[in-house]
Amino acid sequence: MAIIRIPPVLRPSVGGEREVTAEGATVGEVLNNLVGAHPATRDQLFGEDGGLNRYVNVYLNDEDVRVLDGLDTVVSGADGLVILPAMAGGASLSR
């Protein structure tokens, strides 16, 4: 089980929550359970090949799971997951 931090752009897909919990022994299982509970998150997290989209980073605590074991990275109860999609809010230079 892990607590997952939901970024603003995904919150509408999880009923507006900033954090949700999901079961699972690996990062992949936790995210699959998140998708099971909130199907609208699927296309934002996963590509057609079942892998994480390249524009979404997932961190186990403070480390990118891509430098760990990816979706196979083992999760324990005290861990937090952070979903971080690229964000580009700020000035408007080329509207």
Add this chain to the structure above:
Amino acid sequence: MTQSGSELLRHVKEQIKEVDPSEVAQLLGEGVVVVDCRETEELAAGMLPGALHIPRSYLETRIEGVVPDRSQRVILYCASGIRSAFGAHTLMADMGYSDVESMAGGFTLWKDRGYEVQVPRSFTAEQRERYSRHLLVPEVGVEGQQKLLDARVLLLGAGGLGSPTALYLAAAGVGTLGIVDDDVVDLSNLQRQVIHTTDRIGTPKVDSAAETIKALNPDVAVVGYPTRLDASNIMDIIQGWDIIVDGVDNFPTRYLLNDASIRLGIPVVSAAILGFEGQLSVFAPGRGPCYRCLFRQPPPAEMAPSCGANGVLGVLPGTMGLLQATEVIKLIIGAGDPLIGRLLMYDALAASFTELKVRQDPECPICSRDPNEIADEELGVFPDYEAFCAASG
């Protein structure tokens, strides 16, 4: 016991160690802290290279901030070796420092003997007053303030993030500020874009920002670029700047900026905001990962809300813009640990900061290569670029 001044000096000199300028010349840069304890007005003729400045009248109150380790070897000097002798005696006898010496003959003898002298840029009386609170901070001081005045910082946008950043960098005395913005001031901007004013609605933002900056600090030169940053002008615009402050609201420009800044070796202090959340990181070519290492690809347009039509809490760009300004100043004066290889997330509703590691990607399509090999046609390009730009209009 009553002593005359000369008796007291003789008495003090018997109890301290004096060191000859020839020995000090050998010790410079060898882990010895050299402190100039003359008054600020006496520094115009120069200082010993690398010396720190604490006026004698502040020695007792400021020495611990500069030399916290009481076993550190310290050499004090003044103009002739008298004030530094008293200072050395005080630090040893009353403050517990164990290895403080006074340079015999002071700066006068040092200069007469022809040893190297570092002439600081002379601040005007007004500048000494304006930057006095910086000059008192050991990490800034005279040297750091000179670096700030010599620095050239380019701001992409005079909007929500750029407004507070520009204001504080101008106040800090960053000598040249560039501003790229093709927009005009709109009433709906003023909830957060604090560099502009109600009576300047309809005025180009670069002009409005320049006016505010001039009124705040006439030391600052402003270079305005009332244009949109694109592949045709980016290399010309960003060339020659020391640091770029990025707060642009769209992915094509972010990737373009990343690639061009890697090619030119210019660090980028980057922030993004959405709703109640902000992100901040420093991308320094050669010292850490780049934006593409963090996000190999931008999200598709339908999943990438841009700021234009989205709401933002007015103070949030203020918070993030000032964190950017702080990182800019740290990079200029070389103090502290810059936010390189780290991403700071700020959640205003939770009042919490989260820090994530950003790793350099050995397969990064841009920063893993020789910067000279990045071609013009490659700048800002990513898979699906055409589709992205068509969809985002």
